Amino acid sequence: MAKTLTNPLGDIRAEADHAMLSRAFYETPDYLSLLESDDKVVVVGRRGTGKSALTYRLQKQWSDPKASVLILVEPExxxxxxLAPLIARTGSRFLSIRGSCRLIWRYGLMLEIAQKLSSRYKTKESITQSEILAKHLKDWGRADLSFFEKIRSLLKRLITPAVTPDEAIGILVDALEEKAIERELKSILNNATYKVHVLVDRLDEGFDPDNSNVAFIDGALNAAIDVSTAFKGAIKPLVFLRDNIFRAVAHYDQDFTRNIEGQTLRLHWDATNLFYLVCNRIRSAFADTTQNNKRLWSRYTAHDLQGDDGFRQCLKFTLYRPRDILILLNSAFENASKRDLSAAVTTISLEDLEKSAKTISTNRLDDLHKEYRHIFPSIDSSISVFANRSPEVPLAEACELLMEVLGNPKSLESSTELAIFSQPEDLIRALYGIGFFGMFDAGSGSYVFSHDGRRPETEFQPGQKLLIHPCYWMALNLTRSTLNPDEATDINDEYEIKVASVTPELRNQRLGRLITEYSNIPAGTDGAVEFEQWCLDALKICFAGRLDNIALHPNKDSVNRRDIVGTNLAQTGFWNRIQSDYSTRQVIFEIKNYEGPTLEDYRQTLSYLSGPYGNLGFIISRDWNANLEKDRDLTWVRSIYYEHKKVIVRLSGKFISDILGKLRNPQKHDAGDRALFSLLDDYERLYFSQPSSRARSKGRPPGRRR
Structure with a gap:
């Protein structure tokens, strides 16, 4: 019986696929160009286009110690x-940080080369006798340390806390003496027979696309180009970069077109090259000696997938990238092997392919839900409204669909979130931030899927076109399930970097804005209306899903006009408690834009507590905290409780603001409930407890001094 096939075409991660890469690496035109020419320094590709595989293959190609020197920079x-905090201290502006980093990279690459040459027989003596190189190599660090560790040590030594960012570049220029090092290294390489190859990869590891980190990578690109130009023919640096990082550099660097663009090779895959890649791997996986690729492909596919047209059927489920087609075919071969365990040769059919594509799509959607549900509680309902529709969604239609989500939260967590994301555009930004939506960019003519993961404030224009990411089409049963080649290449989907930060950032911005607004509202009559509105907005967020229909002046024409009233849904501990213990269905909040509410304010609130308003109400004032003052609030609250069996809880704007601050963490969606529960415990246990006879004899007021 044949065994089930698992990843027969190799692992999709180049670092775990070395065996297959050694046996079946497909030498693309891009690879041959890098091998034979020194014209390009920067290699750019989307995720899954084979950058790491190229790095591995070139590393193997240039590892012969007799012919070349290989420098490999691959940070973890x-x-x-x-390193990031130290880089941020090397300048006060993007331009100055880039200048410092360009200098650091040039210096570091030249010292790495000198250090490697110091262990070679032909150049060891020259390095040792060079005063300038010996001096700097002494402080550069051990050969077994990584490049980034050496740079970090260098910056800690030179850019001390006493150095201001504006002073940093001058200190680096004086200390590094990189022009003298360049002259010395040129002299040594001119007399040597080695060619030096420098491979820089994995710069996206730990990458956060802020100003200083982009400047650091921009400095690396410029430094590599500088070294290539200065040591023409002797040193060949190659920097491999993800497309999203490259775009971030292009955005920040005003000299990008002049300095970098012409030195860039962009990796490209078409149907023919992908077909050759797959056939190489099939040949290796099944030890098949068939040399004709079409005949080979047809041997392992059913009739409906044979030939060029059959392979193009497969590509319709991908974004025309090696990673996509390998994931798809690995899964299809596994399905086919399970379907017919007795077959001498496993052949995949269109049914296997579609089943695999659907499974992959469903798994990716499930992963999206799992990854972001804790920071985006309404993700399930926000995505589900787009099922069974077209993948292209006009902005107006998306807003209309998401209004249903805003009006019908599925949980208490999502109630709080949807109170914060009060507009459908907010949810669209969140969905864009996690890579579910892409938006059409008229400038590039393509759909962009949050290429830097940090664009929560993207403004969507009327008539904006949105596209659901193709990897979710089958899972959502959309009206289309495949792409044509032009559409596949028109998608920039570098959405994996730091997207987890987008929804929290949106959340923090909304809450932070509300907290700041509180601090800016003047106390007294001048800010009274503004404070009422602030309290309304804050209460809607703090107690979303707990109180419904929260309204300002709901009975504004009545003599007894209440400030804010909300309907108690009694669904959580605190609100169920005041419904059962105090018969409060309609909850009153009286708003006082000053410190120290008066006795008259308490009496006014007391007058409202009857019928559905029950026996408990709130006053929100501008006091610093919610503690009651002895011989003032405490006396009045006790008197009202003992004489009328009514409870008036005084809150403060600061108390509400603190709850908003805790809601920055979605896991603390019940922060308001917890705070009120604890406060009511204080009222019942401390303020309303009967004093002992000993305490009364000493004239102490009942309850603990607060």
Whole structure:
């Protein structure tokens, strides 16, 4: 019985696919160009286009110690994260940080080369006898340390806390002496027979696309180009970069077109090259010696997938990238092997392919839900409204569909979130931020899927066209399930970087704005109307899903006009408590835009507490905290409780503002409930408890001093 096939065409991660890459690497025109020419320094590709595979293959190609020297810069995530704070101190503006980083990269690459040459027989003596190189190599760090660790040590030594960002570049220029190092290294390489190759990859590890990090990578690109130009023919640097990072550099760098664009090779895959890649791997996976690719492909496919047209059927489920087609075909071969365990040769059919595509799409949608549900509680309902529709969605239609979500939260967590994201455009930004939606960019003529993961404030224009990411089409049963080649290449979907930060950032911006507004509202008559509106907005967020129909002046024409009233849904602990213990269905909040509410304010609130308003109400004032003052609020609240069996809880704007601050964390959606529950416990246990006879004899007021 044949065994089930698992990833027969290799692992989709180049770092775990070395065996297959060694046996079946397909030499694309791009690879041959890099191998034979020194014209390009920067290699750019979308995720899954084979950058790491290229790096691995070139590394193997240039590892012969007799013919060349290979420098490999591949930072781990922790290296990048540890270096980032130091980079931010090398300048006060993008331009100055880039200048510092360009200098650091040039210096670092030349010292790495010198250090490697110091272990070679033909150049060891020259390096040792060079005063300038020996001096700097002494402080550069051990050969077994990574490039980023050495840079970090250098910056910690030179850019001390006493150095201001504006002073940093001058200190680096004086200390690094990179022009003298360049002259010395040129002299040594001119007399050597080695060619130096420098491969820089994985700069996206730990990458956060802020001003200083983009400047650091921009400096790396410019430095690599500088080194290539200065050491023409002797040193060949190649920097591999994800498309989204490259776009971020292009956005920030005003000299991008002049300095970098012409030095760039953009990786491109068409149907023919993808077909050759797949056939190479099939040949290796099944030890098949068939040399004709079409005959080979047809041997492992059913009739409906044979030939060029059959392979193009497969590509319709992909974005024309190696990673996509390998994931799809690995899964299809696994399905086919399970379907017919007795077959001598496993052949995949269109049914296997569609089943795999549907499974992959469903898994990706499930992963999206799982990954972001804790920071985007309404993600399930926000996405589900787009099922069974066209993948192209006009902005107006998306807003209309999401209004249904805003009006019908499915959980308490999503109630709080939807109170914060009060407009459908807010949800669209959140969906764009996690890569579900792309928006059409008229400038490039393509759909962009949050290429830097940090664009929560993107403004959507009337008539804006949105596209659901193709990887979710089948899972959502959309009216289309495949792409044509032009559409596939028109999608920039570098959405994986830092997208988890987008929804929290949107959330933090909304809450932060509301918290700041509170601080800016003047106390007293001048700010009274503004404070009422602020309280209304804040209460809607703090108690979303707990109170419904929260309204300002709901009975404005009545003699007893209440400020804010909300209907108690009694669905959580605190609100169920005041419904059952205090018969409060309609909850009153009296708003006082000053410190120290008066006795008359308490009496006014008391007069409202009857019928559905029950026996408990709130006053919100501008006091610093919610504690009651002895011989003032405490006395009045006790008197009202003992004489009328009514409870008036005084809150403060600061108390509400603190709850808003806690709601920045979606896991603390019940922060308001917890705060009120604890406060009511204080009222019942401390303020309303009967004093002991000993306490009364000493004239102490009942309850603990607050």
């Amino acid at each position: 995530e922790h290296h990048t994260l540890a």
